[in-house]
Amino acid sequence: MLLEGFGPQILLGTLVTLKLALWSLSIAILAGLLGASSKLSSNRLLRALATGYTTLIRSMPDLVIMLLLFFSLQMLLNRMTDWLGVSQLDIDPFLAGVVTLAFIYGAYFTETFRSAFQAVPAGQLEAARAYGMSRWNTFRKVLFPQMLRHALPGIGNNWQVLIKSTALVSIIGLTDVVKATQDAGKGSLQFFYFTLVGGLIYLAITTVSNGVLMWLERRYSVGVRTAAL
């Protein structure tokens, strides 16, 4: 057989990787929107907090933040369960992966959204207000769609980096596609072949995302004139 009976395991691992990536992406985008709003707000404390967050996170490797959060959170939890007198709770690696990846990539999305919000001309917002739109409608109908066009290339880049970062979560014990293919390699003693399989699965994911991103970029650039050279 093609995958020597390890097919179901690898498929399961691939699904875990995809689920991890999509969950982290959604939470990171929310965190990024929050972070960008804080960075652009007039409140000095919020601005300082957001700047500290993005600077700190972006200056350290993902893996260090991942291990730091994973082990520290577990220690904290142990101390709490000890204090409460209940038995030890182990943090689920999937949950830990989502939380840490979302926390890390929230910082990158903050920067993406900040520059995208700033790229929308102020006149657009003034015009929306002049039409009597409420703040929420201004955001939903004027600011957000235009911001998204500027943010899409950045979102695409971040997504491509994020999906590759998910490979690291196997180091903190998640049975994702990397772990599944490595286990298959161990079981069949064909490390070369199964590492290639793992790589090809990632290549397929990035190729599909490339296509989707190109389609989205075209969709959100409707009505934008470009000068032909």
Add this chain to the structure above:
Amino acid sequence: MTGILGDYWQAYLWRDGPYFSGLAVTLWLLILAVLIGFLLAVPLSLARTSRNPLLRLPVWGYTYVFRGTPLYIQLLFFYTGVYSLQVIRSQDFLNAFFRDGFNCTVLAFGLNTCAYMTEIFAGAIRAVPHGEVEAARAFGMNRFTLYRRIVLPSALRQALPLFSNEVILMLHSTSVAFTATVPDLLKIARDVNSATYASFTAFGIAGVLYAGSAFFLIWLFRRGELRWLAYLKPRTH
């Protein structure tokens, strides 16, 4: 905190017993990877922008594969995958090369960063103003002189900001080296973590050292940009 610093500062910075370790190994990995990547990326980027598909397409395939898969899988590929092949083990040189985790790490890192650098340089080469190229042709320069004196100096300068970005990303990527038994900064942090159970401090020190190195590199590149991109600065009176 001070206890850990007192016991392990040497391991974190440069030496653990008789071996190099910590920040020194991390930076050495970075230097080797960037050096290999840069030296290969310059000719590859010329091939990538060539009009000959026989030159262009293989390089495109290489960068596509290496940019589309995680570095961790590439490292596993060289470290566990290649070494498991009988062909490799039966040859003395290859056997000795791939048995050492450090060699595999440098190879994987160099090839990975080279793929990104190739695309960065290729983009910069495409962005060289066509007027400069036409002027050089009008001066009667041949292809070699054209690239040596006009295209490459301009393209490499223009690529500097993106290049520095890639070097910082590579610094962060070196942290997977410990999975191939290389005693880099994160390996020391993990050792300290398992010896003391002070996770936050153990990884925090490593994080601060990584961040410090990143800021130092950023400062260095900013000085380089001021020097080599000075001619692009807005003119003031």
